[in-house]
Amino acid sequence: MKTNAAAKKRFTFTGTGKIKRQHAYHSHILTKKTKKQKRNLCYSGTVSHADEAKIKNLLVK
Numbered sequence: 001m002k003t004n005a006a007a008k009k010r011f012t013f014t015g016t017g018k019i020k021r022q023h024a025y026h027s028h029i030l031t032k033k034t035k036k037q038k039r040n041l042c043y044s045g046t047v048s049h050a051d052e053a054k055i056k057n058l059l060v061k
Contacts, residue, residue, distance in 0.1 A: 007058035049055040
């Protein structure tokens with residue numbers, strides 16, 4: 001079974017096995033967004049528990 005190429009570019013595993021992701025809405029049309037909004041979008045987050053199984057299946061881990 002192959003790893004999904006789109007998923008391997010977007011997600012990484014943490015040391016404890018959680019899946020890290022980046023926030024959306026931080027690539028363009030930034031002039032109307034506040035400094036606080038842009039700052040908070042630059043940090044990474046974790047994938048929700050409901051979606052973890054789907055993402056792990058794409059990453060074949």
